Amino acid sequence: MLLSGGLDSSTVLAIARSDGFEAYAMSFRYGQRHEVELAAARRVAAHLGAAEHRIADIDLRAFGGSALTDEAIRVPRHAPGDDLGTQIPVTYVPARNTIFLSFALAWAEVIDAADIYIGVSAIDYSGYPDCRPEFIEAYQSMGRLATKAAVEGRQKLTIHTPLIDLTKAQTIQRGLALGVDYGLTHSCYDPVDGRPCGACDSCLLRARGFAEAGVADPAL
Amino acid sequence: MLLSGGLDSSTVLAIARSDGFEAYAMSFRYGQRHEVELAAARRVAAHLGAAEHRIADIDLRAFGGSALTDEAIRVPRHAPGDDLGTQIPVTYVPARNTIFLSFALAWAEVIDAADIYIGVSAIDYSGYPDCRPEFIEAYQSMGRLATKAAVEGRQKLTIHTPLIDLTKAQTIQRGLALGVDYGLTHSCYDPVDGRPCGACDSCLLRARGFAEAGVADPAL
Numbered sequence: 461m462l463l464s465g466g467l468d469s470s471t472v473l474a475i476a477r478s479d480g481f482e483a484y485a486m487s488f489r490y491g492q493r494h495e496v497e498l499a500a501a502r503r504v505a506a507h508l509g510a511a512e513h514r515i516a517d518i519d520l521r522a523f524g525g526s527a528l529t530d531e532a533i534r535v536p537r538h539a540p541g542d543d544l545g546t547q548i549p550v551t552y553v554p555a556r557n558t559i560f561l562s563f564a565l566a567w568a569e570v571i572d573a574a575d576i577y578i579g580v581s582a583i584d585y586s587g588y589p590d591c592r593p594e595f596i597e598a599y600q601s602m603g604r605l606a607t608k609a610a611v612e613g614r615q616k617l618t619i620h621t622p623l624i625d626l627t628k629a630q631t632i633q634r635g636l637a638l639g640v641d642y643g644l645t646h647s648c649y650d651p652v653d654g655r656p657c658g659a660c661d662s663c664l665l666r667a668r669g670f671a672e673a674g675v676a677d678p679a680l
Numbered sequence: 681m682l683l684s685g686g687l688d689s690s691t692v693l694a695i696a697r698s699d700g701f702e703a704y705a706m707s708f709r710y711g712q713r714h715e716v717e718l719a720a721a722r723r724v725a726a727h728l729g730a731a732e733h734r735i736a737d738i739d740l741r742a743f744g745g746s747a748l749t750d751e752a753i754r755v756p757r758h759a760p761g762d763d764l765g766t767q768i769p770v771t772y773v774p775a776r777n778t779i780f781l782s783f784a785l786a787w788a789e790v791i792d793a794a795d796i797y798i799g800v801s802a803i804d805y806s807g808y809p810d811c812r813p814e815f816i817e818a819y820q821s822m823g824r825l826a827t828k829a830a831v832e833g834r835q836k837l838t839i840h841t842p843l844i845d846l847t848k849a850q851t852i853q854r855g856l857a858l859g860v861d862y863g864l865t866h867s868c869y870d871p872v873d874g875r876p877c878g879a880c881d882s883c884l885l886r887a888r889g890f891a892e893a894g895v896a897d898p899a900l
Contacts, residue, residue, distance in 0.1 A: 516738075516742040518737070518738045518739070519736055519738070520786070522736040522783070523736075523783075523786050523790045548831070553786075554789040554790055554828070555826055558786070558822070558823070558826045559783065562778045562779040562782045563742070563743075565774075566778075567743040570743045570744060570774055571743075589825065589826060589827055589828055589830065589831040590826050595822070598818075598826075599822050599826075601818050601821070601822070602778070602818040602819050602821070603778070605812070605815040606777070606809060606810050606818075607774060607775055608768045608774070608809055610809065611768070611809040
């Protein structure tokens, strides 16, 4: 499973465990400006009993093109009530989920796993193309042809997206019911001294989720 | 385009150029025991006039599972006449082409490219699942849904596999006709002091290709 240390993927880890899986969690040091999320991923993996947690080093700065990996592109800040619009924002990282899923696919093959969990949602998200169900479905079809384990019939890949139809508030409620401590998670794209900025897309979506769920965010 | 510095991808670079493309070549430092191939990639990119050549650092040792990335797994050695068999060998790297293509897809998006070239062949190869046409086709379908550029109609991804139906000998003949200097390339999986071992799968396929083409290998 892919674990960023944010609200969504932390909830997914709890769901995978409650689905009866041993969880092998993978995070990435990819040149993100919010590398502090990796510490959150470590805390969450321990908190929710992941069997193993690996951090892979991959340099997405090699091609840039995103506010998250290129110091020259600023992360947009909003006021709390701002309309986030329907355009894909500059925090989009080219092909990020494609790359992350590919590492998960490789690791899955090595540990004889056929199930990959990812915390994408097509609701209350930033419009990223690689969070849509049609992308996930196409990735799964590709992945079923990609590996030695698949060809030899040992890996019938299933990509699980338990949050795909959930609002942020529903995700939070699901996670709370499963005992997730959201105080351990980190969502902000552009932290100031390790603390959430409160104004980036990710902070806004998170704040609205907690407000709608009627719960205080324990990370604030 | 993906450039390993080997015989196949070097030929593909020449073909992409002769197809009229500016070539942006990407190589990977992925913990491979034959990292010497990166020097070959650099030479070949310069020799064949790539517009740019980038080497991305990605740690595939994070999951291991291959003789190419795990020191504990030996690269098999063969006698020249050995039957290489039909089993996928231990030099297979889990999901390697999936990962490499994902980086190429990301870089393509950043530079506004829609065409990716890769030197896979379904003939005279090692049986790797991610070299088969059905894999490439599925990857292309996935890639067309994966990026912001695709969703916005600016990137209709085409994955070119000009070697897919060529024998190794035919690839060599094609490359020679395009002026490729194979003396600059490197194929060996397990070089000894930077020189080809002459006995791994890759050396054997290369030697048989040159023999069948009736040409001496200028790298020997």
